[in-house]
Amino acid sequence: MLKNKVAVIYGCSGAVGSAIAGAFAREGARVFLTGRNLSKVDTVAKSIMDAGGRAEAAQVDALDERAVDGHLQSVIDLAGRVDVSFNAIGIPNTILQGVPLVDLDVDQFLLPIATYARSYFLTSRLAARRMVVNGSGVIMTITAVPSRMGIPLVGGFAPAQAAVEALTRGLSAEFAPHGVRVVGLRADGMPETGTIKEVFGLHARAHGISWEHFHEMIASKNHRRRLLTLAELANVAVFMASDQASAMTGSVVNLSMGMLDD
Amino acid sequence: MNIQNKTVLITGANRGIGRALVNEALRRGAKRIYAGTRGAVSVADARVTTLALDVTNASQIEQAATAVNTLDVLINNAGIALYDDLTNFDVIQQHLAVNLFGSLKMSRVFLPLLRRSNGAIVNTLSLMALAPLPLTPAYAISKAAAFNMTQSLRALLAGQGVTVHGVFLGPTDTDMTRGFEIPKASPEAVAQGIFDGLENNQDDIFPDPASQSIAEGWRTGVAKAFERQYAGFVPESAAV
Numbered sequence: 001m002l003k004n005k006v007a008v009i010y011g012c013s014g015a016v017g018s019a020i021a022g023a024f025a026r027e028g029a030r031v032f033l034t035g036r037n038l039s040k041v042d043t044v045a046k047s048i049m050d051a052g053g054r055a056e057a058a059q060v061d062a063l064d065e066r067a068v069d070g071h072l073q074s075v076i077d078l079a080g081r082v083d084v085s086f087n088a089i090g091i092p093n094t095i096l097q098g099v100p101l102v103d104l105d106v107d108q109f110l111l112p113i114a115t116y117a118r119s120y121f122l123t124s125r126l127a128a129r130r131m132v133v134n135g136s137g138v139i140m141t142i143t144a145v146p147s148r149m150g151i152p153l154v155g156g157f158a159p160a161q162a163a164v165e166a167l168t169r170g171l172s173a174e175f176a177p178h179g180v181r182v183v184g185l186r187a188d189g190m191p192e193t194g195t196i197k198e199v200f201g202l203h204a205r206a207h208g209i210s211w212e213h214f215h216e217m218i219a220s221k222n223h224r225r226r227l228l229t230l231a232e233l234a235n236v237a238v239f240m241a242s243d244q245a246s247a248m249t250g251s252v253v254n255l256s257m258g259m260l261d262d
Numbered sequence: 263m264n265i266q267n268k269t270v271l272i273t274g275a276n277r278g279i280g281r282a283l284v285n286e287a288l289r290r291g292a293k294r295i296y297a298g299t300r301g302a303v304s305v306a307d308a309r310v311t312t313l314a315l316d317v318t319n320a321s322q323i324e325q326a327a328t329a330v331n332t333l334d335v336l337i338n339n340a341g342i343a344l345y346d347d348l349t350n351f352d353v354i355q356q357h358l359a360v361n362l363f364g365s366l367k368m369s370r371v372f373l374p375l376l377r378r379s380n381g382a383i384v385n386t387l388s389l390m391a392l393a394p395l396p397l398t399p400a401y402a403i404s405k406a407a408a409f410n411m412t413q414s415l416r417a418l419l420a421g422q423g424v425t426v427h428g429v430f431l432g433p434t435d436t437d438m439t440r441g442f443e444i445p446k447a448s449p450e451a452v453a454q455g456i457f458d459g460l461e462n463n464q465d466d467i468f469p470d471p472a473s474q475s476i477a478e479g480w481r482t483g484v485a486k487a488f489e490r491q492y493a494g495f496v497p498e499s500a501a502v
Contacts, residue, residue: 197463201425205380208421211463213490 001242003028006079008072010062010123011088013040015193015230016142020086021045023234024241025053029084032075034060062089062119069126081134084241085127087141089119090195096155098202104155112160120164124182128175135179138241139171142233143186145256153206161186165252172250183240184252188259190228191215223258263382263425264461266291269333271326273317273368274340276303278436279386282449283337284310286457296330298340315340317364323371333375335460337384338365343401343438354400361404366411373424380423382460385412387428389473392480416465417493427465429456430480432472447471 007024011017013035021031025048033048035041038059045057056078060071075082096108124139131137146154147161165184172182189196197211204214219226236253239245254262270287274280275297287295288307297303298315305312313326317340342360346353369383376383391409394402409428416426433439435446447470455469466486468477480486 191462197461201463205421205423208417208496209490209493210416210420210425210465212465213420213493215463216490 001027001238001244002084005029005083005241006032006075006081007084007086007241008032008034008075008082008123008127009086009088010034010060010068010119011090012044012057013037014088014090015190015195016090016233017086017088018044019230019234020088020237021055022048022051022053023231023238024084024086025055026051027238027242029241030054030079031056032071032079033057034062034071036061062087062123063115065122065126068122072126072130076130082127082130082137084138084140085123085131086237086241087120087123089116091115093157093195093199093202097157097199098153098206099155100153101155109156112156113163116160117163117167120167124167124171128171128178128180131180132175132178137180138245139175139180139182140237140241141168141184143184143252145186145188145260147186147252148260153203168252169250176249181246181249183245183248183250185233185237185240185255186252186260187233187255188222188228188257189218190230190233192230221259222256226257228255228257263335263463264290265335265457267293268335269294269296269330269379270335270337271296271298271313271330271333271372272337272339273298273315273364275299275312276301278438279431279434279449279452280337280339282453283339283456286450286453290457296326296333298326317368318359320367323367327371327375330372330375332379333372334379334381335384336368336372336376336381337386337456338368339384339386340364341386341438343398345397346400348399354403357400357404358407361401362407362411365408366415369415373419376424377422382425382427383415383419384427384429384456384460384467385409386431386456387412388431389476391428391430413489413493417496420493421496425463427460427467429459429467429469430473430476432470434470445472 002024007029009017009021012021012033021033025031033041033045041057045055048055058071060067096112120141127139143161143164146158147165168182168184200214201211204211270292272280272283275284276299284295284297295310296313297310298313300316303312315326316322365385387409388405390402391405412428419426433444433446434452435448452469459467468474
């Protein structure tokens with residue numbers, strides 16, 4: 001579905017970034033993986049190449065405008081264009097979640113808001129500058145259910161996700177007239193990921209129950225009684241990045257397994 | 263919890279599953295492993311420290327605690343299993359002393375360190391905790407008791423940042439099952455299953471094919487549902 005598309009992915013040291021990169025490569029895209037931890041990103045790139053895909057790794061801090069821009073230029077130099085930009089960065093939640101808002105340190109409240117908004121703004125607008133020249137491209141990111149649902153103990157993470165979703169709509173309003181689509185994927189917590197292994201633990205502890213008990217509580221709230229897998233997320237991401245999703249822009253795909261109404 | 267760079271203490275580390283746990287922990291990059299044993303154990307790795315540890319000996323447990331200044335994971339693996347027919351109460355007491363009280367005493371003594379590190383307690387149990395093989399009823403009684411104790415500890419410690427895991431072992435190829443001609447899992451595979459379960463935050467770990475076959479039914483069953491219901495009734499000032 002993504003034959004010969006050139007894709008740049010931010011956050012490939014993490015479970016989501018690496019799953020998306022792998023799925024895009026399997027569908028024929030040439031993927032440029034980036035992250036702050038070069039050796040981790042390199043490992044992911046190598047496993048993609050071992051499976052017959054085309055992948056390159058680079059160390060890029062997705063909060064650094066110059067680094068992102070320089071890397072995009074090198075991708076253009078190598079591959080001629082950028083078709084897909086996917087921002088999958090994340091920051092550790094250890095001191096950001098599991099704390100009541102009434103106690104949370106103000107800087108820890110603001111940190112996710114500033115980080116996710118800044119990174120998405122930078123990677124999106126820098127990609128858009130290149131994509132607009134060709135009159136085509138797709139800018140994507142991943143958000144989370146707390147953007148739309150009131151949940152206790154998520155600190156500034158929920159406002160951060162809401163900011164990213166609002167930015168998705170604003171970016172689309174400005175870029176879509178030039179042929180560049182902008183879409184988000186709103187996922188529930190994925191237990192396969194290191195992030196959720198930690199985050200559910202923070203919440204479980206705050207509630208005085210085990211991780212597994214907390215997991216079961218959350219999963220029982222949706223229609224399928226289970227949470228999203230990385231493979232399912234990647235399948236939707238592939239479709240949304242492809243030409244077949246040309247109708248979708250300024251939109252955040254609901255991957256809450258029925259827990260959230262649209 | 264991933265055990266890379268973590269400190270792990272394993273009781274009954276000289277042979278069988280305990281020995282395999284030591285090797286698997288080394289393979290997964292643990293920073294330090296305390297190998298508790300009544301006898302001698304020789305592991306040629308600078309990351310392993312042996313501790314003289316008979317879990318029925320209170321002063322040895324206290325002594326071991328002074329030798330350990332940081333701990334992330336306590337694996338209560340030491341256990342005994344003798345054939346009996348419920349006619350000898352001493353045999354039942356013996357099994358309880360090691361398999362129930364040994365684990366509980368170790369957990370209590372090392373709890374302050376585990377609280378400090380937001381650590382984990384892993385108790386090796388047995389499928390016999392759920393239903394006995396009538397050849398070893400005293401063993402089964404002690405494992406059932408240890409299982410129920412594991413559930414209580416889990417609820418009491420959940421709000422204190424210490425996770426408690428129970429391992430439902432099926433037949434494993436060690437001295438404990440010597441002479442019993444049935445399909446057995448290897449201690450190596452079991453050790454991997456245990457650390458995988460810990461990494462996946464599983465309350466109840468089913469590390470081998472025999473136990474895995476009941477995992478789904480267990481997790482969606484009434485007994486587990488009861489545990490979850492009752493777990494809510496933890497007293498405000500729970501001091502273990």
